[in-house]
């Protein structure tokens with residue numbers, strides 16, 4: 001039996017982040033990956049045509065400038081770089097108008113003011129409070145295991161704390177409606193919420209300040225999303241660890257009542273003398289460790305885990321020219337924007353779209369966001385070519401049956417190109433060299449962690465957020481099974497931030513009495529981050 005100090009299940013970026021930090025503590029760590037390629041949701045493939053690189057899942061790397069993993073692990077030295085375009089978002093409308101958000105908040109406010117002066121002022125206030133004054137505090141909440149709400153309130157305190165916590169009981173839509181009046185501005189923020197796959201339920205209002213804390217910090221990974229896991233793998237290998245592909249874990253075995261290693265699907269056993277950490281979703285992690293290791297309430301919670309009704313269908317294009325939007329006449333910066341959002345004319349349509357997806361219907365009016373990455377980083381496409389993608393929201397079980405996606409794929413791709421052309425008229429047969437749809441079913445097929453095409457490994461709703469994610473007994477990265485930890489998006493949440501991996505590494509290092517080679521972010525408290 002191969003033996004390691006620690007084993008991490010799953011080589012998505014969270015598993016790799018956890019292993020990279022602990023490898024650099026001097027532990028011999030193995031990361032086991034079921035698929036032939038590492039990366040999970042950080043994946044890049046030549047999906048449409050040879051030489052045209054498509055990020056199959058995560059594309060927008062949010063907030064990296066200030067994230068500890070980039071600095072601590074010196075990712076740039078290990079080959080991971082990213083760009084942060086100045087023009088961040090443009091939502092374009094069929095009447096040729098647009099709203100454009102820049103890294104410079106004054107320019108964003110000026111764009112919003114063309115539709116509503118009042119909304120421009122509201123934007124300025126929210127940006128100042130959450131992207132400037134409280135952003136470090138919000139970040140510190142992400143990079144520490146979650147706290148119960150009372151502890152959060154205590155640590156924030158003051159009027160700013162009260163203002164922030166006032167969002168907590170709201171739905172995301174009511175939080176947006178409370179601040180913005182113009183239907184197009186509301187549509188923009190509601191489509192952001194759709195992209196984050198927030199459920200529109202009471203208890204999700206805090207996503208608005210959270211969105212503001214990072215919404216103009218979108219980075220594009222140079223050369224593809226896969227470059228992040230590749231850089232993390234280099235760090236692990238350089239520290240004497242291993243990253244094993246094609247190693248699907250079936251179960252965690254125990255010795256003396258503690259986690260002591262794993263059994264692969266082919267029956268091979270690998271031993272871990274100090275810890276086993278799972279980066280898989282909560283139900284899979286609990287199943288692998290054995291339900292008898294957890295109290296009944298945990299088993300019940302994960303058995304009824306809600307994957308959410310949101311998934312995404314991605315239309316990938318190989319092009320001879322970048323999409324040129326009609327709305328560039330209204331605002332030339334549309335043509336420079338990294339994130340492009342279109343499909344809805346007002347927020348009522350966004351709500352209607354969600355209703356259809358919840359009912360398992362192909363949306364009558366597809367809407368969502370996307371990008372032309374090669375416009376910002378030419379290495380995404382061969383000379384003279386471009387790649388672009390668009391992510392309209394879609395149900396997993398189409399008309400009640402996910403298998404239907406295979407039957408409708410081709411026709412749906414054609415239809416979606418037609419919708420995109422309404423906004424970017426140059427997307428004709430002359431420009432589009434290839435168009436291919438990647439469906440919610442394909443997401444699940446490519447990554448067994450993304451059950452039902454889940455973007456975040458569990459719905460974002462009150463009983464699956466904060467300490468409730470996945471359950472108060474597991475949200476601190478430790479579990480009731482000694483030696484078994486979680487570093488999964490089903491804790492904290494999904495997104496290419498590495499927070500679950502980082503937080504788990506800190507907890508494991510603490511439990512094992514390892515000296516930290518990195519300086520942890522100060523604990524969440526307004527005073528510490530003022």
Ligand SMILES: Cc1cc2nc3c(=O)[nH]c(=O)nc-3n(C[C@H](O)[C@H](O)[C@H](O)COP(=O)(O)OP(=O)(O)OC[C@H]3O[C@@H](n4cnc5c(N)ncnc54)[C@H](O)[C@@H]3O)c2cc1C
Pocket residue numbers: 009010011012013014015032033034035038039040041042056057058059060061062247248249250279280312314443446447448449450453454455456487488489493494495496497
């Ligand atoms: C279409 C789409 C678009 C997205 N866009 C963005 C975006 O723009 N920005 C953003 O921040 N986030 C985005 N996300 C979310 C993001 O991709 C995920 O939150 C992130 O990849 C999760 O990382 P992870 O390491 O927690 O899990 P994963 O990336 O899922 O990694 C888990 C790994 O475990 C492996 N595995 C599964 N089962 C086993 C097993 N039994 N044994 C061994 N290995 C196993 C999987 O193959 C996988 O490699 C998007 C997701 C989707 C689906």
